[in-house]
Amino acid sequence: MSVRIRPDLDRLPGYVPGRTVPGAIKLASNEVSLGPLPSVVEAITRAGTEVNRYPDTAASALVERLSERLEVAPGRLAVGCGSVTLCQQLVQATCTEANEVIFAWRSFEAYPIIAQVSNARQVRVPLTAEYTLDLPAMAAAVTPATRLVFVCTPNNPTGPAVRRAELERFLDSVPSDVVVVLDEAYREFVTDPEVPDGLELARERDNVVVLRTFSKAYGLAGLRVGYAVATPVVAEALRKVYIPFSVNSVAQAAAVASLDAADELLARCQGIVAERERVRSELLSLGYEVPETQANFVWLALGERTEAFNEHCLDNKVVVRAFAGDGARVTVSTPEENDVFLAAARSFLS
Numbered sequence: 001m002s003v004r005i006r007p008d009l010d011r012l013p014g015y016v017p018g019r020t021v022p023g024a025i026k027l028a029s030n031e032v033s034l035g036p037l038p039s040v041v042e043a044i045t046r047a048g049t050e051v052n053r054y055p056d057t058a059a060s061a062l063v064e065r066l067s068e069r070l071e072v073a074p075g076r077l078a079v080g081c082g083s084v085t086l087c088q089q090l091v092q093a094t095c096t097e098a099n100e101v102i103f104a105w106r107s108f109e110a111y112p113i114i115a116q117v118s119n120a121r122q123v124r125v126p127l128t129a130e131y132t133l134d135l136p137a138m139a140a141a142v143t144p145a146t147r148l149v150f151v152c153t154p155n156n157p158t159g160p161a162v163r164r165a166e167l168e169r170f171l172d173s174v175p176s177d178v179v180v181v182l183d184e185a186y187r188e189f190v191t192d193p194e195v196p197d198g199l200e201l202a203r204e205r206d207n208v209v210v211l212r213t214f215s216k217a218y219g220l221a222g223l224r225v226g227y228a229v230a231t232p233v234v235a236e237a238l239r240k241v242y243i244p245f246s247v248n249s250v251a252q253a254a255a256v257a258s259l260d261a262a263d264e265l266l267a268r269c270q271g272i273v274a275e276r277e278r279v280r281s282e283l284l285s286l287g288y289e290v291p292e293t294q295a296n297f298v299w300l301a302l303g304e305r306t307e308a309f310n311e312h313c314l315d316n317k318v319v320v321r322a323f324a325g326d327g328a329r330v331t332v333s334t335p336e337e338n339d340v341f342l343a344a345a346r347s348f349l350s
């Protein structure tokens with residue numbers, strides 16, 4: 001007799017490692033291309049000398065620093081092993097198998113996997129023709145069984161962010177017992193003044209949760225640390241479903257050091273924002289369909305040409321993130337790396 005695995009897991013894809021192309025430029029995961037600052041490496045090295053000890057499971061030093069910086073009480077913060085884990089903790093904290101999680105589609109790839117693994121029902125609401133979240137349709141999808149709505153802003157992988165007026169209208173129309181998660185993994189790259197800071201909304205409304213991460217603008221993707229800002233009731237629930245010690249001590253030290261160096265790290269993001277505008281306008285002038293983006297990536301709506309585009313990029317030693325039949329997401333990087341990608345995008349058309 002073979003062991004019995006949950007049959008529904010058959011519907012989940014097994015892990016397929018990204019193709020490694022020696023010497024290729026990696027623009028597939030929305031990382032920053034520049035390595036950690038010397039001060040952060042130093043903090044990592046120092047923390048490395050104490051890894052025989054378990055981490056502080058409450059991540060007190062990090063929570064205290066975040067509390068000061070964001071001006072929110074420590075009781076309203078929860079940390080996680082990357083904000084993707086906080087997405088899972090949120091579903092676990094709010095849903096049973098009778099409940100529904102709503103999210104846009106296409107959006108962050110982790111949402112459907114998390115909903116299924118956590119045994120919640122999932123409701124996917126199609127994006128608009130402009131690749132933005134269709135908030136009125138998402139509000140209309142709420143039923144008495146709904147416990148959680150993921151609002152990914154800017155939306156991964158398409159790029160647009162939700163503006164203040166439409167978000168407030170949406171929040172007004174969602175019942176206040178439904179948790180609305182503003183997944184702001186790319187917040188530091190937002191330049192549109194009409195895009196609200198989720199923290200302001202979380203201060204005013206008890207059902208709003210903001211997720212942020214050190215993986216993107218802060219350049220710590222390999223260390224896995226993110227955080228949630230929520231009402232104390234939700235933050236406490238997140239801490240209850242937290243796997244003990246899952247934010248490791250090296251990650252905690254690196255996150256604190258990154259907050260110390262925030263000015264320098266966020267200045268680097270401004271260079272990426274400038275490049276984003278250049279990359280997008282170049283792609284538009286080549287004739288690609290590229291939605292407006294507030295993140296550190298662009299979306300090429302390629303439809304059936306996606307796989308051919310992906311192969312062409314790989315042949316040109318550029319790794320992008322292709323979603324077969326739909327489009328490709330490409331990280332905005334340094335001017336030199338972006339030029340290599342743009343050359344590939346140009347030669348694809350010839």
Ligand SMILES: *Cc1c(COP(=O)(O)O)cnc(C)c1O
Nearest residue numbers: 082083084108156185213215226
């Ligand atoms: C990258 C990303 C995250 C989280 O990344 P972690 O590395 O787990 O912190 C969360 N949400 C979205 C939409 C992302 O793109």
